Amino acid sequence: MNTAPSSSSARSLLEGYLRAKDLNHPELISECFSPDAELTFSIATDDIDFPRLVVGAPAIARTLVADFGERFDRCRTYYICAEPEVDENRACVMPWLVVMRQKDSGSLRIGKGVYQWRFGTGVEGADAIVRLHIHIERMDAVPDPDAAMLSALQGALPYPWLPPVALRDGVANFIATGSDAGFALPFQQPAMLGEAS
Template sequence: MITLKKSIETYIRAKDGNRPFLIADAFTADAELTMQVNTSEISFPATVNGAKAISKVLVSEFAERYENVYTFCIGDPPAAGPSFSCDWLVCMSEKGTGLARAGFGRYDWLAAENSGQVRQLRITIEAMTTLPQDTVEPILQWADALPYPWCPRERLGKEVPKITAIDRIRAALA
């Protein structure tokens, strides 16, 4: 049996690295994804059912638009148990425009007790900011220096680029 921690790490690796085949390891076949998007800067369906559909939306279609993706779960990894919640931060660039993107929100995970795979995931997107091309390199260098994928909250302030939008995101996650 795998752990919820391992399932979360596998999901992050699948999404950030455009590896749709890994979703079947992280999610049950009948998993449910719900999304609450509190910004007009990005859109996703409100509900997605099944690991294959989740893989399509969160990995394959996502990878068509974005690259250089770094997703961080803020705080310590989950201990034993079937549920876990954490804040998240994402830094990436748009393939079509070369613009930088940074956002944050919350993950609420529920694992199947018999497998440790995710059976329910609720993603809340609180903010997603589009930034100029000249911010891509400093944002991605900052992201690359952070512990991945589990980032202690206090590390978010280290070597942060002097970009107002990133300061606001970091403050919101403090």
């Protein structure tokens, strides 16, 4: 029987992914992804690059956590919804926002896109992520040498579950803090679900 994971199980797996990625703990990927999971990307910007296909939890951990952590820190990835909604096909689609620092330049990096998750069975029959498609719609770099804007923007947004109204209000409040904060305006609205492939 191909039943969808409960909302609490899906939430736990998705929060596990963020702990691995945002806190740079690649070893945690194996706790939420199946050993043979697949990761794919579609990228609508030239500002960041990833391989189009990654297979297996160890390779996913390397791509999304270890290699990523060499380039970026102070990362917060937000799910733009209140709760994950898993359909009868064990799929879950949600927009995301990321706010982080690029290590080599000190720039604030802000991006948005859509996650497409597929849940299945992992080790010992437990629920696991078996496929993840990441659509990257936009990824901007903003000069922020003292990381003041990074701290202010992250402080304006509830983490990691960010309902659309909280995104809109949080970004609006951040933009109101200064004339150099207008770069965040395109991120006030989530990426459109139809733009993911």
